Amino acid sequence: MENEQRSPGTSLVAERRRRRSPVLRRALIASAAGCAMVGGLLWLLPEEPRPAPPPAPGPKTQALTAVTAGVPAALPDLAALIGDREARVRADPRDARSWAVLGVAYVEQGRRTGDALYYPKADDALHLSLKVRAKGNDASAVAMDGLTALANERRDFRAARTWGEAAVKLAPKRWTTYPLLIDAYTGLGDYKATRRTLEKLQELHSGPAVMARAAEVYRDRGWREDAAAQLADAAAGATAPAEQAAWWQRAGELAWERGDREVALRHFEAAVRIDPDQREALAGEGRALAALGRTSEALNAYQVALAKQPTPQYALELGELYESLGLTQAARVQYDTLRTLVTRDTAGGVDDELVLGAFEADHGDARDAVRRLRAEWARQPGIPVADALGWALHRAGQDAEALKFASVATDKVHGGGARDALYAFHRGMIEQDLDKTASARRHLQEALQINPYFSPLRVPLAQQVLAALGEPAAEPLPSDKETQDKEPQEKSG
Structure with a gap:
């Protein structure tokens, strides 16, 4: 029985298959055999080697990229970078760039762990970098950025301004200095300089770190929607988990400040999920959970945050949460912890007078608070x-x-x-x-x-x-007579 074929534009019934000539048939068979042989030979030939993908950057490289760009670095990566740079400066004490990177890494480690004793080590490393630097390298700019960041973390904003302005003078197109200067100017209450510096930063660079810094300036100006949009874009654009978690943490703070408990909690939880070492977000979870009435979870979040990043501010917030629950003895323990942490911070050169003054005003000696805060x-x-x-x-x-x-x-x-x-x-x-x-x-x-x-x-x-x-007193409406008495009298004749 003959096969039927359907093809577009032809009769539904196929024509009878035509017989090919013997010569044509032999030629087609030979051609097919040749193709099979060539295909077999090609299959036997070794495959052309493909270029291997570039290896993923290691922990040291990732931390180096982060700290020299002024963005948060993962704690394990920081530890690897610090170990590497410590080994380098032991081998070559005149390696100015390694001293500078080591100092910046110490600053970041102190900030992320809440351990202010990293700051004297950072100070030594950064000043050594400036001392042994050679002409023609960028160690000086890295070291000056590090000293600006260190002064900001110690809340010495005048020193931060001095170092930051010196760094800008040395390398005016180095964008990483400008976010640090914004922090210094904000701490000094110089908001005109803050806005001017942000504009310069945005001219020089774009990206998640710049968006996050712009969000802080917008927040201080009361532009909440703009700040939230900048932080959302920063978190979406960040590639490193530690950086992305930091921007979600800040987005959570912004949501918390406007009383949006659920959104704040989602942002804080996202930050901790991306980077479990994001301790600021853990404290943020404590605030949001307490506001949602989930008190036990709130206490646990605060306790974990305080254990992993012991800062006076967390101790104060946890103490006040205990006090609000009537647990006065537990509150006193946290207030004692606050004083201990302030003493430790002072040994690291940190100025904790703001948090200590706020604590003394509400829970201690108000006159002592006035003295501290005036200074x-x-x-x-x-x-x-x-x-x-x-x-x-x-x-x-x-x-x-x-x-x-x-x-x-x-x-x-x-x-x-x-x-x-x-x-x-x-x-x-x-x-x-x-x-x-x-x-x-x-x-x-x-x-x-x-x-x-x-x-x-x-x-x-x-x-x-x-x-x-109470409510403001309702003012009575004026009577018709009072209204008439107040109308100007027409002049006669």
Whole structure:
């Protein structure tokens, strides 16, 4: 039986197959045999070697890339880089670049672990790099960046400004110096310089690190939506897990500041999932979980964060959470821990006067807090110091002067543009004691609108004071007679 074929544009019934001539058939068979032989030979030939993909960068390389670009580095990678550079400077004590990289790595290790005793080691390494440097290499620029970062971590913003400006003068197109200068100018309350430096940074470079720095400046100006967008883009664009986790942690902080507990918790959890060593995000989880009423989980998150990155701020927050739960003895343990950590930080050259002053104002000696914070204001008059000093003055009974500093912290024209619930709460409480009822009511309401969960101790107090202030008195509408009496009289004749 003959086969039928269907093909486009032909009859449905195939024509009878035509018989090929014997010569044509022999030629086709020979051709097919030849193709089979060639194919077999090709199969037997060795495959052309393909270029191997480049090896993935090792831990030392990844950490080196991160620290020289001013972005967070993974702790295991940092340890590998530090070990490598320590070996290099032992072998060649005049290796200026290795000394510079080692110093920068020590700064990052101290920041990420909360161990301020890395900072003197960083200081020594960075100054040695400058001492043994040779002309024509970039060790000086790396070392100056490191000294700027070190001064920022120690909260010595004047020194950070000095080193950062010297680094810019040496290498004006080196973009990594500008984010460090932004931190220094912000700490000194020089917001015009901060904005100017950000503009220069954005001209020189783009990418996740620049977006994250822009987000911080936008946050300080009260541009929350812009800040959130920048951080989301930074997290999406980051390639290294430690960097991506850092940007998600900052996005969580921004969500927390506006009282968005669930979003903040998701961002913090994402940061910890990407980088389990992201301890700032662990503390953030503690804040968000406490606000969600998940108290046991909140306490556990804080305890883990404090164990892995012991900082005075975490001890203060955990102590206040215990105090809000009526666990006064557990709170005292954390407050004692805070004082111990401040002593340790001081040995590492860190200025903890801001957190210690805030603690003393609420839980210790308010007059001592005023003394400490006045000195801090003289050194570095940033917005957080203005707020803390204003509150300390209030707690010490000096409300008239306290209001001046609280006003600076909430002044949207001269730098205090950040919408911060704690700042608004402090100002409202000071105004309430000064019998400025309308303004007190407005600022306390603002605090609770910005973030209804900003503090486990202060939110109930704000609600209590607002209830005592009551609603503003309703002004009666003027009567017809009063209206007529106020109308101008027409002149006669």
